[in-house]
């Protein structure tokens with residue numbers, strides 16, 4: 002054998018560098034499903050199901066092309082352990098693999114791989130991002146995003162941004178009227194319009210129940226795409242039905258409506274069933290055809306051409322040290338209700354329950370409900386990072402880690418975000434209907450009705466006052482803090498201690 006091509010579960014693009022010059026006569030593909038990849042953090046069953054189903058479809062498609070695929074169906078052990086054993090049997094002259102998306106895997110595979118190949122799925126390379134970062138005091142999405150728009154000519158007319166501005170967020174990010182979202186309830190099956198009975202998928206589900214029975218989450222509540230054709234149908238459904246309203250309600254939340262106007266494309270993109278260029282093109286075409294407004298399309302494209310590429314750049318620029326950052330010195334354990342959803346706080350209950358059911362919560366639920374609570378509560382960054390890496394179908398470390406450590410927990414000391422995303426329960430009240438059915442009152446910070454978010458917000462400012470003074474952009478919040486009389490400060494302190502004890506009790 003000349004080359005053994007290692008294909009990982011999130012490298013399922015046929016046009017990847019792994020297949021340049023592939024010769025079926027002398028090369029072969031190697032793929033393996035190992036329980037170790039679902040237990041190093043206890044992966045949501047649905048996450049594992051999406052990965053394995055997509056991998057098996059990829060295997061079958063390559064075999065149908067006449068390629069040899071050495072494939073291990075779910076077995077205990079680690080990827081590097083199985084690869085080493087198979088290399089001894091197959092004796093390839095070289096083993097090639099596209100650059101893994103996770104530092105941990107890259108290091109585990111490094112001794113076994115002759116050469117890592119560039120990952121062409123992305124629109125920028127880690128080296129280009131390092132160039133962009135060089136000499137800058139602060140990294141901010143906005144400058145990177147503008148460079149990417151110009152470089153790829155996306156929403157650019159005569160060298161200028163379409164519509165005369167780079168960003169239309171003032172028109173986006175509204176909340177729903179009191180009556181709720183202006184649509185019928187969006188059903189899980191409607192999301193992707195996939196034939197529900199995929200026999201290959203049923204087999205994967207049985208393997209997961211047999212091998213990983215104690216992992217969290219429910220199986221099969223959403224037919225997440227597992228082939229390029231399914232992912233393309235999901236993209237078409239989103240562009241047709243939901244993109245026009247995407248921006249307007251990008252940050253809104255509503256009880257019993259987990260999906261709203263979001264694309265649900267992250268797992269398809271991260272497994273590389275979809276190419277980001279294809280997604281960006283489809284969105285821009287919808288605008289040019291008059292089907293979707295510029296604000297929605299720009300807002301959507303910014304997530305993919307901007308944020309998605311930007312967080313990957315941050316990940317590779319700062320790993321492995323980035324994963325250990327804890328700028329706010331937070332050491333609380335993750336409350337147990339993160340694994341069950343059993344809490345009186347409606348916002349957390351809704352977000353965590355849908356996460357366990359679907360493996361999905363949208364960005365603001367992740368950032369401003371679970372993430373905000375962990376930040377204010379003072380959860381150890383590694384513990385909340387491992388939770389996010391475990392529970393979402395789209396979770397892969399290069400995108401999850403900067404979003405958690407940087408954007409949501411401010412544990413990187415301000416590399417990703419210019420200030421912590423700290424807010425009281427009033428933010429959640431403004432952006433959702435959660436507070437209406439909650440026993441707490443977002444306006445109260447002390448007393449029986451006090452909203453834990455609001456209590457912990459003031460406690461957070463009190464605990465970190467000195468550090469936050471140096472952050473800048475926190476002036477208004479710190480001025481409000483300075484107005485708090487001493488007796489109120491100590492009442493907040495006592496109430497925050499009670500919230501922590503309550504969360505601990507709920508955890509037992």
Ligand code: FAD
Nearest residue numbers: 263264265266267304309363364367368395396397401404
């Ligand atoms: P949409 O709202 O429809 O957005 C469109 C696409 O833009 C997404 O599919 C995604 O590819 C991209 N995108 C949007 N926001 C971001 C962002 N902040 N960073 C990178 N890409 C973005 N995303 C993941 O793909 N995997 C993760 O493991 C992950 N972990 C996260 C953890 C935390 C704490 C936070 C705050 C965010 C995380 N995100 C993660 C980013 C974002 O929440 C998800 O990409 C998004 O919710 C996926 O749903 P969607 O496809 O419906 O997205």
Ligand code: SF4
Nearest residue numbers: 346348426436439452
């Ligand atoms: Fe969440 Fe507080 Fe609103 Fe209850 S009152 S839903 S805990 S923000």
